[in-house]
Amino acid sequence: MHPSPVRRWPGATTIRPRGLPGHRRAALPFLLALLACTLVAPSPAAAGTRPVSDWHVDLTSTHGDQRNVAHGSGGTVTVEDPALRTPSADGRSFAVYTAPVVRLGRPLSSFTVRAVARIPAGSRLLVELRGSDHPDTWTEWREAKGADAVRLSREVSVVQVRLTFLGTPGGGAPTVSDLVVRATPRQPAPSPQAGVAAASGPTYRLFATREGLVGGTTANGHVIRERDHFVALPSRRMLASDGGREYRVRLCYKGRCETAPVWDVGPWNTRDDYWNPPAQRETWRDLPQGRPEAQAAFQNGYNGGLDEFGRRVANPAGIDVADGTFWDGLGMTGNDWVDVTFQPEDDGGGRTTVTAWADANVRSCASTECDRASTVSAGESYPANCWTIGQKVTAEGYTSDKWVQLPLNAGGVGYVSGIYLKGDATGGVTRQC
Structure with missing residues (x-):
């Protein structure tokens, strides 16, 4: 029996153990040890204390966001149940593994991946x-594609990797045994607005269809429940974790609105991030921002009236809506046009409060040197006035000089570092003091 062939994923490292001369075989253990010393980065816990430039992705974690993943000996990961399917995988077996975060210890924005x-x-x-x-x-x-660098939209201090396995109808699936991420030697200069959140996300009028599919599995591994609340967008770029709300949209229909997380990929396409400007869009860059490819195909015969898979587009849908959001949240009775805001500041009504993700002190000024005036508690929300620039504070690998002014019960105001607030650097407060 011949061993299974090892195929290179674009940018992958292929190990070739046979055919080495004797003296090179003898030197191989030393070379592998040297390579390990060069590539292995500090653990995420240690990464907060010194800068990280390259690391092996942790493939061994059995916690966190993963679905249908089999962990093998030696730290390999692959599909566990080849019978599990999701519509976005086009009928193939499916698994998703999201690795633990790595704290870089410095701001970076450009990376390469070798698998x-x-x-x-x-x-x-x-x-x-x-x-x-x-x-x-x-x-x-x-997405990491071959040897090309992955450039993120802004400098970041924490990075996370997600693997999605799409098997064959017959059950064959990829197996990953190692994954190395490296910061590129030359980091692109950040744009003047890098890391600055917009006051509000863009809003587009889109044709929405009901997803249904109760009992099925979404692209992030969520099992769809009756009257579920989420949406699907035709790109993985805004696919949130199962149960997470890190990517969401606000839908409004005939006076009723709901903010829902993005837990699936569809309708029609899987690489159509139409909410991004054409220069940043993954595909269909000749379409204007905010116009889904399916809408252009259906209304104008774009791409011959076909989607990315060559299917005839039967409606102009740019978003799928789960039953609970469709029926209960929006009161829809049939597919129709809705107003959709991408990444809204809050879950509705305009943000006048901030929510702490950790216990923190409220100071009499925007510095840790000032007297403690009060405290905020993890998970609790508080009214907020505005934000200002103050002392730089570092916590959990993040650094920020933004402080948020809070009204105090005893009168006057206090300041809490935005590093301890959920949302962006100011906890979602848009007005500067």
Whole structure:
């Protein structure tokens, strides 16, 4: 019996153990040890104390966001149950593994990925990265393609990797045994607005269809429940974790609104991030921002009236809506046009409060040197006035000089570092003091 072939995922490292001359075989253990010393980065716990430039992705974690993943000996990961399917995988077996975060210890925005993977013919392995520069705030996911660098939209101090395994109808699936991420030697200069959140997300009028599919599995591994509340967008770039709300949209229909997380990929396409400007859009860059490819295909015969899979587009849908959001949240009775705001500041009504993700002191001025005036508690919300620039504070690998002014019960105001607030660097407060 011949061993299974090892196929290179684009940018992968292929190990070739046979055919080495004797003196090179003798030197191989030393070379492998040297390579390990060069590539292995500090653990995430240690990464907060010294800068990290390259690291092996942790493939061994059995916690966190993963679905249908089998962990093998030696730290390999692959599909566990080849019978599990999701519509976005086009009828193939499916698994998703999101690795633990790595704290970089410095701001970076550009990375390369090198993988050791066994990929049977007809299967696919998707490797994506995202980053964060403030707790609870992430860049969109970006796919690593071959040796090309993955450039995130802003400098980040925390990075996370997601693997999606798409097997063959016959059950063959990729197996990953190693994954190395490296910061590129030359980091692109950040734009003047890098890391600065917009006052509000863009709003588009989109044709919405009801997803249904109760009992099925979404692209992030969520099992759809009756009257569930989420949406699907035709790109993985804004696909949130199962149960997470890091990517969300606000839908409004005939006076009723609901903010829902993005837990699935569809309708029609899987690489159509139409909410991004054309220069940043993954595909269909000749379409204007805010116009889904399916809408252009249906209304104008764009791409011959076909989607990315060559199917005839039967409606102009740019968003799928789960039953609970469709019926209960919006009061819809049939597919129709809705107003959709991407990444809204809050879950509705305009943000006048902030929510702490950790216990923190409220100071009499925007510095830790000032007297403690009060405290905020993790998970609790508080009214907020405005934000200002103050002392830089570092916590959990993040650094920020933004402080938020809070009214105090005893009168007057106090200041809490935005590093301890959910959302962006100011906890979602848009008015500067």
